[in-house]
Amino acid sequence: MPIVSITRIVKFNAAHRVYNPSFSDEENKRLFGKCNNPNWHGHNYALEITVEGEVDPGTGFVVNLADVKRIAEREIVDAVDHKNLNLDVPFMSGTIPSTENLVLACWRVLAPQLAPARLAKLKLWETDNQYVEYDGR
Amino acid sequence: MPIVSITRIVKFNAAHRVYNPSFSDEENKRLFGKCNNPNWHGHNYALEITVEGEVDPGTGFVVNLADVKRIAEREIVDAVDHKNLNLDVPFMSGTIPSTENLVLACWRVLAPQLAPARLAKLKLWETDNQYVEYDGR
Amino acid sequence: MPIVSITRIVKFNAAHRVYNPSFSDEENKRLFGKCNNPNWHGHNYALEITVEGEVDPGTGFVVNLADVKRIAEREIVDAVDHKNLNLDVPFMSGTIPSTENLVLACWRVLAPQLAPARLAKLKLWETDNQYVEYDGR
Amino acid sequence: MPIVSITRIVKFNAAHRVYNPSFSDEENKRLFGKCNNPNWHGHNYALEITVEGEVDPGTGFVVNLADVKRIAEREIVDAVDHKNLNLDVPFMSGTIPSTENLVLACWRVLAPQLAPARLAKLKLWETDNQYVEYDGR
């Protein structure tokens, strides 16, 4: 049976500040530049959620995308949209809110909720010019 | 010799209805929601066709994209553009026209026509928010 | 007081057939080409809804976009999304479902519902390569 | 002599909170919904800057876009990029940071700096789904 992947994109926007509280102000400034602004800045994020599996002959679907969308909105969008990633989001608590750490946290949240569908990849855009990807390795 | 992949995108639009004639109306409605409208709906599709191979030192090409485009237009676009995926497309006959089944059918049609060039991946967008991918596994 | 315009984009997909029942089959084919397929075809549409006015000093808004979105979804998206423009949409009844006629019908539906906010322009994309605009003239 | 317009797009990202300090918390919540989050949220903004005039026969230019870019970066991007629109931006001080007020402030800043080139329109995107426009009226 062939393995097909299917992807749903969800969007949200959020504020954050990239810094490490255990570093000095100078070190934070040197490492994180403008992203270290103590008054925050923000982004429109887009998250591509890819699920992989065999095609069900009864539905023609790997997974019902309506389910993926519902789970993504409940678990991710409701938690981060119009929020502050440093202050408001339980699953980011204690983490530097880099795009890398955000995509890893989304994986930890989504993978068990999507099961038995198999989460295969997350691609998270922070701006038009940069994105991160994680595939569970 | 390094292996490079090269991708050409073609576009088409089509009508379809996602349903399984062996299911009851209620079951079809429950499974497929709005996509089950008996009067059809439609999409602008974009198909990314990826061919992979060594670079020919004489041309600098893995494959001549003009050939990929010609084959894709003859085999796919002419068959599905401004058509009804349930009624008009021989290679979709007897299949639920989900995006998953459409990408698998495109693979079966394109892979032998592109040979000896090696089809490596197809990525099929149904809307700005969702796509499927198949790599021949 | 300066006049600012603000625009919200909504998306929907639909099937249609462009033809005139009072013309012969040959004339329909000559005029409408592939768009005349009797088994329908379809598109992903995007509608840009522009409202214009003075900025309210209490809110900083010309209009609350949440209201524009709610009205657009109730009046337009619910009526046309995953529908057949020829068969399913009351406000298109008896009209050739060209993009021009669809944008005019959207204007007739939206303008009174958005009042007292002043609808200033509609821009309707049928594909990535074509759109129509209407500003009430 | 024909009048041509030319447009340069610049991008920035920022945090903001949409609220009116003279309203109650309940009123702010009712009016501004998620945008009223006291811990901020943010966006990737894109600003389209349109200058209009006759074409100089010596250069073929209405205006040298390198000058438009330099002025836009110095006057706008340096002031708002990776900043908090409520706290960090002098030209937004005392203003509700709605998209409407932000585009008006950009106009007030840019129009005299671009002179004698004639600023004709600003279009400011806050997300992929919404934008405002101002043309000096």
Next chain:
Amino acid sequence: MPIVSITRIVKFNAAHRVYNPSFSDEENKRLFGKCNNPNWHGHNYALEITVEGEVDPGTGFVVNLADVKRIAEREIVDAVDHKNLNLDVPFMSGTIPSTENLVLACWRVLAPQLAPARLAKLKLWETDNQYVEYDGR
């Protein structure tokens, strides 16, 4: 009768060098910077062609877009695609190939060919970050 506009987008790519042969090398360098490279550079252009008029009740069309496309390909795309704007394009001969001059030349070529349809606007993208517009004034 309402006035609707309809737009078709065509794409082409071309090489050019922006310089004025009556200026010194230093002056050309100062005015045109990197665009003055004597060995040329190039762009992917997109031209949005907007025609305006009443909607024909027999067709639902302002103009048949198939005609606009055919005329645009014959008059513009065939002349400039994969060409050098300074050396290969008769209608640009003797002109500095700035985006402004290119859009004016496209207007002069297209307006009479599209008649009796009324050309209302041309918008020409040179990169994702800049475009010019001309409306016949």
Next chain:
Amino acid sequence: MPIVSITRIVKFNAAHRVYNPSFSDEENKRLFGKCNNPNWHGHNYALEITVEGEVDPGTGFVVNLADVKRIAEREIVDAVDHKNLNLDVPFMSGTIPSTENLVLACWRVLAPQLAPARLAKLKLWETDNQYVEYDGR
């Protein structure tokens, strides 16, 4: 430790001519069609640079994207932007400037400069409709 990839996109535009000087004019024309224009043509290119590795717990970063951007601009953009790929770019010298050969040359230039960060993939867009990818195999 999970492996995350992070991607930065840089853009440039350039002229080129695709031909093989050891072939006859007829053979060049047959193989390369419009791309063989002796007066050149050009494109807006976009290069997606993907680096892969473990996330540094101190920064939350796989790599500091500011470093990737600085290296990409110094090594690639400064060498090819507003240049002629056949005449002006040392690292393309003696090579047919196909997209395939350009992406391989970018890899040879970038991989050692980015080390110890691990270059994982390059994706190079030549137009909206075509791109190549290389992952070091």
